[in-house]
Structure formats: structure tokens, C-alpha cells
Amino acid sequence: MKAVNWRRNMTKSKFETGLWTRRQALKTMGIAGAGLAASSLAAPALRAQGNKPIRFLNCETGKDTLAFFSKVAKEYQEKTGVEVVIDSVPLGESFTKITNGIRSGTPYDVANVGFIGHVLLLAEQEQIVPLNELTDEYQWGNNILFPIDNKVYWYPFDYNLALIYYRKDLYETNGLSLPNTWDAFVQNSEALVQGRQKGALFPIGSNGATNWMSFAFLWAEGVKLFDDQWNVILDNDEMKPRVAAYLDFMTKLYGTMPPGALQASYSDVLSNLVGGAVAHGAYAGRVLEAAERDNPTLAENLGVMPYMDMSGKQKAVSHGYDGWVVLKTDNTGPAMDFMRWLTTDRMVDFLHTAPVHFQPTRLDIYEDQRWRDNAMIQKYSGVVEQMRELVTDESVVLTSIDTQGPAPDVRPGKVFESFVMPEMLQNKILREMDSAEAVDQAAAKMREVIK
Incomplete structure (x- = not known):
């Protein structure tokens, strides 16, 4: 897509x-x-x-x-x-x-x-x-x-753009290849949990950092929140299985994250990346400038990759x-x-x-x-x-919660500010809700907030 x-x-x-x-x-x-x-x-x-x-x-x-x-x-x-x-x-x-x-x-x-x-x-x-x-x-x-x-x-x-940063030196030391699928990304993150160093950090709290950093995996998978008539389609027959699979993927990835992902903010992700506490995390170009200033040795070992889909066919970035x-x-x-x-x-x-x-x-x-x-x-x-x-590259999906839908409009903004998507993550990861049920609840709340 x-x-x-x-x-x-x-x-x-x-x-x-x-x-x-x-x-x-x-x-x-x-x-x-x-x-x-x-x-x-x-x-x-x-x-x-x-x-x-x-x-x-x-x-x-x-x-x-x-x-x-x-x-x-x-x-x-x-x-x-x-x-x-x-x-x-x-x-x-x-x-x-x-x-x-x-x-x-x-x-x-x-x-x-x-x-x-x-x-x-x-x-x-x-x-x-x-x-x-x-x-x-x-x-x-x-x-x-x-x-x-x-x-x-x-x-x-x-x-x-929110891109995925990763540690090139750790990839080389551990013989890892760049992941093209969700499973491969989880496997790499699990392989790089070493003592205090964690595999990844993608926020799950009800905040703007989660909205920006944690959902481009969905965009790569072809998920859309609205159709061309502004109907919520997160839970339709096409989207629901993809979103449920994403929730399962994020639950596995959460196991590689440091404590506090629920409270993680922009600055927390930045500091964890620059401090070398995590092997993967999302941010814009500011990471390299901060690392160059505060941790120049690590800066040279940071690479970037786009978000990937479930099967290795599509890439995305968060707008x-x-x-x-x-x-x-x-x-x-x-x-x-x-x-x-x-x-x-x-x-x-x-x-x-x-x-x-x-x-x-x-x-x-x-x-x-x-x-x-x-x-x-x-x-x-x-x-x-x-x-x-x-x-x-026109093949790269370039979107975000606030730019979903057929045209810029207040409705995706209401979804953004209501933190429907982060709450869906929390329902699955923290409350251990069934993935399909978490998707249904998120879609129902979307319909409510855009009335």
C-alpha cells in the first residue's frame, strides 16, 4: 500500500x-x-x-x-x-x-x-x-x-519523521541482520537484552510520544483508521486481524523493554537511546545531534531503519x-x-x-x-x-494518526488527543485483554470521540 x-x-x-x-x-x-x-x-x-x-x-x-x-x-x-x-x-x-x-x-x-x-x-x-x-x-x-x-x-x-534507531555495533557483534518482519524485529530485540541493556523502547503510555513512535508498524501493515467517507474501519474484516496481530507483536516486544515504558516520554526515549540503555528506539534526527554532543562513540554506531510490516513486504515511517x-x-x-x-x-x-x-x-x-x-x-x-x-520513495507509507483519513480533518485529531490507540496497547499488554476485544473497544471509542 x-x-x-x-x-x-x-x-x-x-x-x-x-x-x-x-x-x-x-x-x-x-x-x-x-x-x-x-x-x-x-x-x-x-x-x-x-x-x-x-x-x-x-x-x-x-x-x-x-x-x-x-x-x-x-x-x-x-x-x-x-x-x-x-x-x-x-x-x-x-x-x-x-x-x-x-x-x-x-x-x-x-x-x-x-x-x-x-x-x-x-x-x-x-x-x-x-x-x-x-x-x-x-x-x-x-x-x-x-x-x-x-x-x-x-x-x-x-x-x-519517527524512524527506528538501532545499534550497528551490537548487530555486528551478535551477527544480526536488519529485520524485515515483526518476528525478526522481536528476535533481534530479544537477542540484545544483555544485563541492564534492553532490546527496545517504544512507549505505550497515554501520551504524544506513543502516538508518534509506536504505530508506524500498523501503517506498514496497511492499516487505516478511516475509509474515504470517514467511517471508522479499524475493526472491519480487513483491518481487525492486522491490528490484532500488531497487538500480539507489541506484547512480545514489550518483554524486551526497560521498566517504565508506560510512562516513557519523548525525552525518555531520547535519553535511553543516547545513553546506550536500549538497542532499538524511535525518534527523529535529534538523536544523532544529542549523541554527538553527549556520547560521540555511540553516535557513530547508530543506524536507522523504517518500520516494517508483518510479512516483509512494506516499509513505513511516522509522519x-x-x-x-x-x-x-x-x-x-x-x-x-x-x-x-x-x-x-x-x-x-x-x-x-x-x-x-x-x-x-x-x-x-x-x-x-x-x-x-x-x-x-x-x-x-x-x-x-x-x-x-x-x-x-512513493512505496514508503508516510502517515500518522493525525494524518489518517481521506483529507486533513479534525476527526483524526480527536482520535489523537483521546489516546484511543495507546489505550488499545495498554488493554492488551497491561490488562491482558484478548487482542480482538481490544481492537473492538478501540474502534467503538473512536466512533464515540469523532461524533
């Missing part, structure tokens, strides 16, 4: 209240607050005419990225006389900041977003402008532009992404000028602030010698090339 190509199949959809973010599951009050903000968007008040500052909301808070934006703001002002004011907040706070700015009459001109549902909502409310003049001249990786009627409303700057939008304000023209400069003259410099983690979405960048000359990209060129292949 091939991944759904949103670039071809994207259709505009109406959004309900109760919006969500990909990286941070909101608590009940947070969901209601986000929905209220979304439903109350109003046209921004015009600001005073003149040479106004460009207000830029940044959500990439790494030390080098913050330093980059501080530098380019000064550089752009020296170059053009236009001030760029950078506000930086964690990504989970971005949509609230964006909507509060609109409602108060002091909107941002450019903003960082991490969920395509928010982009589509802002476009539907006519709060952002198309960016085709910035995107049309380039070729892009798979499933990343999400156009509405051929109009692209965001500038995606990186993929955040992730980040990008920028330009809001419709009385400062949109200058904001577009700044974005044109940022995404051409300074794009490579921006990506170099997290060189392996910021996986390019634009395919030309992979051939840009200035980008390739970065020391980290050169050192991990093999991994970088694998990552490029995963977003250019």
Missing part, C-alpha cells in the same frame, strides 16, 4: 471547535480554549501606517536556532531598514499565541506552526495568505504541501512536519519580502542550526553544496541519504 498523497488528494474541510496540536495533547480545558479561540477569530485591526516591524513567532527554541533568528533579524534591519521582532515560544503554545494576537488586533505577521489542521483553519478563516510565490518554483518531498484548491498556505521547512505561515495583516507585503529572503538567502543557514534534525522538505536542498558541506551532514551522510529516500 502506498501512502496517501495529500498533494493530489487534499480537499478543503470545515473544522469544528476543539482543535489540537500534533506534539502536545491538550487537557480538556485546553482543547475547549483552543476551540474558542478558533471560533472567535476576527479580522485584525489595522495598525498605524509607516515602516512597521515584522512580528515573527518562532517555535524552534534550540540554542543555535534562537541565535540564528537574533542574528538574521539584525542583518535584515541593516539590509532593508525594516525591524524584525522575534518572539519565541514552545510549539505547543503557538496556536494560542497566533489566535490571541488576531483577536486582540495585534496579529503576528509570520508564525511557526506544527499541525496542518491549524494551517487549514487559519486559511478557512482567511487569516493567512497563499505562499505559492515562495513554493511553486521548488520540488518537494512527499505529502508535505497540503494545498487547498492548488493554493499552498504554509512553507514547510522540515520533516520530523511529522513543521512550517511557517504568513498572516493577512496590513504588513503582509513586507512580511512576504522577509520570507522570500529567509527562504532563499538564509534557508541553508537556518537548517544548519539543527543539521540532521531539520530534515529538508525541499528536494533541491539535498543537492545544495553549501548545505552538504556542514560537518554533521557530511559525517552522517549515509543516514541523511536514507532520510531523503524515505520522503521521495
Whole structure:
């Protein structure tokens, strides 16, 4: 099965209240607050005419990225006389900041977003402008532009794919081959349980880490949550046996994991991988950057692989992404000028602030010698090339809970935030529920939460 190509199949959809973010599951009050903000968007008040500052909301808070934006703001002002004011907040706070700015009459001109549902909502409310003049001249990786009627409303700057990391040195020492099936993956994980070192870590708790890291095995197996009419099909005759087999597989894999998989978060998986406590785990490119800093010997022994299906026929990765939008304000023209400069003259410099983690979405960048000359990209060129292949090979399934269904929509977001899928894992692994029953309960809950 091939991944759904949103670039071809994207259709505009109406959004309900109760919006969500990909990286941070909101608590009940947070969901209601986000929905209220979304439903109350109003046209921004015009600001005073003149040479106004460009207000830029940044959500990439790494030390080098913050330093980059501080530098380019000064550089752009020296170059053009236009001030760029950078506000930086964690990504989970971005949509609230964006909507509060609109409602108060002091909107941002450019903003960082991490969920395509928010982009589509802002476009539907006519709060952002198309960016085709910035995107049309380039070729892009798979499933990343999400156009509405051929109009692209965001500038995606990186993929955040969840890949499986593994220890190349341990594979060599133990004579292991890369697994192509679930059984082989379990066998390798079991073989690498040695004392305090565990075989794998894939979260099973009710959190975003589990939603992102633990279900691409299902996508490789061809499992879908919805049909083209938004009917839940997790428990139909085709999907149910596959999902039940996945639960059996994860139960075996759980036996190779360290204590605490129920509570494991993003940072727990990262620290276990970088610390050498587990032989397999999922994450994006940040692993190599953290290992290079904290455990360089181990960094050189980390490899990556996609998720695999039950029978060895299909590969998948868990989707992730980040990008920028330009809001419709009385400062949109200058904001577009700044974005044109940022995404051409300074794009490579921006990506170099997290060189392996910021996986390019634009395919030309992979051939840009200035980008390739970065020391980290050169050192991990093999991994970088694998990552490029995963977003250019149409046979690789590229999806996630939040991008399931025939088009981006609030319904998979509700499934994401209700933690239906992690609870299905817990019912099987911790409560020892029959696999078929666990699937039935998950499907029933999905139907309830998307009403």
C-alpha cells in the first residue's frame, strides 16, 4: 500500500471547535480554549501606517536556532531598514499565541506552526495568505504541501519523521541482520537484552510520544483508521486481524523493554537511546545531534531503519512536519519580502542550526553544496541519504494518526488527543485483554470521540 498523497488528494474541510496540536495533547480545558479561540477569530485591526516591524513567532527554541533568528533579524534591519521582532515560544503554545494576537488586533505577521489542521483553519478563516510565490518554483518531498484548491498556505521547512534507531555495533557483534518482519524485529530485540541493556523502547503510555513512535508498524501493515467517507474501519474484516496481530507483536516486544515504558516520554526515549540503555528506539534526527554532543562513540554506531510490516513486504515511517505561515495583516507585503529572503538567502543557514534534525522538505536542498558541506551532514551522510529516500520513495507509507483519513480533518485529531490507540496497547499488554476485544473497544471509542 502506498501512502496517501495529500498533494493530489487534499480537499478543503470545515473544522469544528476543539482543535489540537500534533506534539502536545491538550487537557480538556485546553482543547475547549483552543476551540474558542478558533471560533472567535476576527479580522485584525489595522495598525498605524509607516515602516512597521515584522512580528515573527518562532517555535524552534534550540540554542543555535534562537541565535540564528537574533542574528538574521539584525542583518535584515541593516539590509532593508525594516525591524524584525522575534518572539519565541514552545510549539505547543503557538496556536494560542497566533489566535490571541488576531483577536486582540495585534496579529503576528509570520508564525511557526506544527499541525496542518491549524494551517487549514487559519486559511478557512482567511487569516493567512497563499505562499505559492515562495513554493511553486521548488520540488518537494512527499505529502508535505497540503494545498487547498492548488493554493499552498504554509512553507514547510522540515520533516520530523519517527524512524527506528538501532545499534550497528551490537548487530555486528551478535551477527544480526536488519529485520524485515515483526518476528525478526522481536528476535533481534530479544537477542540484545544483555544485563541492564534492553532490546527496545517504544512507549505505550497515554501520551504524544506513543502516538508518534509506536504505530508506524500498523501503517506498514496497511492499516487505516478511516475509509474515504470517514467511517471508522479499524475493526472491519480487513483491518481487525492486522491490528490484532500488531497487538500480539507489541506484547512480545514489550518483554524486551526497560521498566517504565508506560510512562516513557519523548525525552525518555531520547535519553535511553543516547545513553546506550536500549538497542532499538524511535525518534527523529535529534538523536544523532544529542549523541554527538553527549556520547560521540555511540553516535557513530547508530543506524536507522523504517518500520516494517508483518510479512516483509512494506516499509513505513511516522509522519511529522513543521512550517511557517504568513498572516493577512496590513504588513503582509513586507512580511512576504522577509520570507522570500529567509527562504532563499538564509534557508541553508537556518537548517544548519539543527543539521540532521531539520530534515529538508525541499528536494533541491539535498543537492545544495553549501548545505552538504556542514560537518554533521557530511559525517552522517549515509543516514541523511536514507532520510531523503524515505520522503521521495512513493512505496514508503508516510502517515500518522493525525494524518489518517481521506483529507486533513479534525476527526483524526480527536482520535489523537483521546489516546484511543495507546489505550488499545495498554488493554492488551497491561490488562491482558484478548487482542480482538481490544481492537473492538478501540474502534467503538473512536466512533464515540469523532461524533
